Amino acid sequence: MSQLGMQLPGSQARRQASLNVYTGLLLVAVLALGAAVGVAWVNGVRVAPGGQPWKTHPASGPLQLK
Amino acid sequence: MHPLTKVLVVLAALLSIALAALTIAYTGNAERVRAEFQSERELRQAAQDAAARDMTSHESERTRLRSENDALQAQIAGLTSTIDNLQREGARLMADLQNAQAAGLGVQAKIDQLTATNQTLTTLIAQYRTEVTTLRSNELRYAQREIELSDRASDLSGQLEVAVENNRSLQEQLVSLRDQLASAAAGAGAGSTAAGDTIRPSFPIQARVTSVRTDATGRVLVQIDAGSNDRLRERMELSLVRGNQFLGKVIVQAVDIEESVGRVDFLSMPRTEVRQGDMVMSVIQ
Numbered sequence: 001m002s003q004l005g006m007q008l009p010g011s012q013a014r015r016q017a018s019l020n021v022y023t024g025l026l027l028v029a030v031l032a033l034g035a036a037v038g039v040a041w042v043n044g045v046r047v048a049p050g051g052q053p054w055k056t057h058p059a060s061g062p063l064q065l066k
Numbered sequence: 067m068h069p070l071t072k073v074l075v076v077l078a079a080l081l082s083i084a085l086a087a088l089t090i091a092y093t094g095n096a097e098r099v100r101a102e103f104q105s106e107r108e109l110r111q112a113a114q115d116a117a118a119r120d121m122t123s124h125e126s127e128r129t130r131l132r133s134e135n136d137a138l139q140a141q142i143a144g145l146t147s148t149i150d151n152l153q154r155e156g157a158r159l160m161a162d163l164q165n166a167q168a169a170g171l172g173v174q175a176k177i178d179q180l181t182a183t184n185q186t187l188t189t190l191i192a193q194y195r196t197e198v199t200t201l202r203s204n205e206l207r208y209a210q211r212e213i214e215l216s217d218r219a220s221d222l223s224g225q226l227e228v229a230v231e232n233n234r235s236l237q238e239q240l241v242s243l244r245d246q247l248a249s250a251a252a253g254a255g256a257g258s259t260a261a262g263d264t265i266r267p268s269f270p271i272q273a274r275v276t277s278v279r280t281d282a283t284g285r286v287l288v289q290i291d292a293g294s295n296d297r298l299r300e301r302m303e304l305s306l307v308r309g310n311q312f313l314g315k316v317i318v319q320a321v322d323i324e325e326s327v328g329r330v331d332f333l334s335m336p337r338t339e340v341r342q343g344d345m346v347m348s349v350i351q
Contacts, residue, residue, distance in 0.1 A: 017069075018068060022071060023074065026078055030081060037088060044091055049095070053088055054087065054088075054091055
């Protein structure tokens with residue numbers, strides 16, 4: 001029943017989740033990923049065609065840098 | 067699990083996906099840019115090599131052009147010098163031309179002056195010709211008159227010479243007669259020289275003693291500078307004088323063309339030394 005979220009009387013009271021060290025590590029990882037995405041974005045804008053970092057240059061033809 | 071942790075997990079997943087995509091795109095683009103960069107660098111190297119070759123050729127060309135420029139500059143300098151010389155020569159020739167023109171004007175003026183002088187001289191010559199013609203006619207007339215007077219004077223001179231000769235002849239005859247008279251008075255029967263043996267010239271003779279000598283018998287002989295060309299003959303009797311002094315007589319003994327030899331007869335006068343330069347003449351003047 002506990003899997004259904006029901007709190008039956010007389011049952012052991014469920015404990016509330018708390019912040020732990022993994023939460024802190026995830027926060028640090030998120031921050032690092034955000035910084036990496038920013039740097040990759042800035043530099044990708046410089047080498048991507050038309051200033052769009054998601055795009056890639058065609059195999060042939062002239063480069064179209066911003 | 068705490069909700070915040072869940073949210074962070076979701077964010078981390080999303081950021082990982084985005085980073086992966088950006089990294090892939092960036093890597094591809096970077097490779098493409100690198101290849102392009104390499105290609106451009108090769109092109110640049112080729113361009114630099116070509117530029118270096120061109121620079122080398124241009125340097126040699128520039129050197130050649132510089133040498134040509136130097137040669138042309140030297141040629142220009144030479145031509146400038148030549149032009150200066152030609153200009154100076156032209157100026158000098160121009161000055162000479164002006165001088166020549168001035169000299170020509172001077173010569174023209176002299177020619178005009180000489181022409182005027184020539185005309186004046188022509189007029190003077192014409193006048194002189196007229197005057198000379200008149201003078202010649204007068205001179206001819208005077209010459210004819212002089213000839214007539216000369217003929218008249220010759221006639222009178224001839225008459226005078228005849229009279230003088232007669233006078234001389236008479237004087238010599240007088241001297242001879244005086245000598246004969248003196249000899250007769252002295253009793254000398256025969257003289258050293260007979261009067262009939264000598265000839266008295268009938269023409270005037272005047273000669274000079276050129277040498278004096280004495281023969282073996284002690285007679286004085288004189289050589290005179292007159293001979294047969296002067297009509298002298300042997301046995302002619304001449305008078306020997308020195309200035310106005312009568313020294314004696316000379317009897318011609320030998321006659322040559324231009325000279326003669328005669329014996330000196332001092333008559334009864336004291337014997338005087340005969341010198342070279344004494345005069346011998348036909349009569350006593």
